[in-house]
Amino acid sequence: MATEILVPTLGESITEATLGEWLKQPGDRVEADEPVASLETDKVSVEVPAPAAGVMGAHGVNVGDTVNVGAVIGAIEAGDGAPAAKADAPAPQQAAPAPAPTPPEAGQQAPASPAGEPSSNVEAAALSPSVRRAILEHGVDPANIKGTGKDGRITKDDVVAAASNKASTPASPPAAPAPTAQAASAPTGNRGEERVRMTRLRQTIAKRLKEAQDTAALLTTFNDVDMTAVIEARTKYKDLFEKKHGVRLGFMGFFVKAACQALRDIPSVNAQIDGDEIVYHDYADISVAVSAPQGLVVPVIRNADAMSVAEVEKTIGDFGKRAKDGTLKMDEMKGGTFTISNGGVFGSLMSTPIINPPQSAVLGLHRIEDRPVVRDGQVVVRPMMYLALSYDHRLIDGREAVTFLVALKNAIEDPTRLLIDL
Structure with missing residues (x-):
């Protein structure tokens, strides 16, 4: 008797998915709970486990088809004698x-x-x-x-x-x-073309980014920051930090803590519009843009304002690893009051990031490069980084956006401010 393979519950408010890949073909031996297919949802990939041990039956749907929660997509045939005989x-x-x-x-x-x-x-x-x-x-x-x-x-x-x-x-x-x-x-030379269906995640990204442009009054303001102090602190303490906390000391920990402090001082940057009301948050849930094989995902560091730099670095490192493995959970990407996107890891010099609705602002970090700057009347070379804050002008005024960036710049250029709450 065959056991039906059903699309599992995918999470709150998610009713459908796209069949991304069949991991087992008809006739393959399957163990109970072994993944037989991969589904793509709006945010993550979900594996469908085998409901019983046996032999993979015929596929009920094709790769790229949209399936609803609870739908039958295949079956596990009873009996293990046939596959064993075939193999032996x-x-x-x-x-x-x-x-x-x-x-x-x-x-x-x-x-x-x-x-x-x-x-x-x-x-x-x-x-x-x-x-x-x-x-x-x-x-x-x-x-x-x-x-x-x-x-x-x-x-x-x-x-x-x-x-x-x-x-x-x-x-x-x-x-x-x-x-x-x-x-x-490609008989005509190197002019071949390949038409590939957009993944559900890529479709969702495109939809949300366009929705942000159509809805919000987007504006971007820029500043630059001297990374000398942070680089010196990182160089001085990175070995001790890794030995004590088991994680490398990066730059994101400093920026997350500096952003949390600036968000507390400029609460409108941490707020969002809901209808004709403004929702202010007394906590900072920082969304961190992470590159995954199937696209950009944005897991959330909950209560980042209450975390230490070590806790922030551990959380980001865990997100990065699980984004690559495709094991991030949907609940980990819900919510968020403010986003930080680090394009500098890919070499970006400057950009205008797009906000992640319903959030009202996003901070863009970029690559660090030595540039000539004036200090005390002298031209010196410093490791500089451009900062970009894109924000919804319906809620955040230019004065507040600039003040936020200046507060963040001051904290990064003098990390002691983070310790004494300035």
Whole structure:
């Protein structure tokens, strides 16, 4: 008797999702609670566990289809005898001639696999359609690719990186199949196109950012900050800090604490509009923009104003790791009263970030670079960073926005202010 695979509850107010990937193919052996599919919601990816052990039946929906909570997307067939026999069948047949195929398998078995199919070391079921297409286009062997995705799965970026390494290696035999595969997929040269459906997360990001532009009266004000004092403090105490707290001392801890102090002094930056009312918060829940494989996610540091720098750094480090693994929970990305986005890690010099509704402001951090500045009448070189505060002008006046940035700048340039509450 077959056991139906149902779309699990996805969280409050989330009623549907997109089937992002089938992790098990029909006929595969499945253990109870083993992930069989991956769903993409507005915020995170959710794995669908197998309701029982058995054999994966036919897929009820296709990759990219929209499914509702509680919908049937497949089934687990009863019985484990068939898959076991299927797996054991080749062994007795090849028991006698086993020594013959062994030498080729130890040599160059993978390139000889037909039509660029994944080798026996990598289950085809573990490869998404876009990854399989990339493998065919680049002519690489997935068995030689180290996956950086969730649970070690191979991503499209892994295939591209492996192809780049292969092209830079002076070994001519492996490089020969690549042009052939490319020529077959793009007969007109290097003008190929690929049409890929937007993930639900990317659709949500696009919708929310456009909604922010259409609703809020966006304005951005800039300032710059001398990072000398923070860099010196970090250099002096980073080893002791990591030894005591088990986490590296970064710059975000300083900026989060400085922002919390400035938000307390300028409460409108920490407020939001709800209809014809203004909601002021006496706490600071700081949303931190984190880059994930499927897009930008914004987990929230709850009560950041009551945390130490070490607690902030630990929380951010945990968010970053779990964003990469795709294990962030939906509740961790709800709410938030103010956002900090650090484009400097990607080399951005200056930007105008867009607010994260219903929040009213977002702070953009950028790369640190040495620039000539005037100090005490002398031109000196200092590590400088541009700051950008985008805000909803319906709620926040220019005076308040500038005052907020100046307060934050003062705290970063003289971190002692954070200790004595100035």
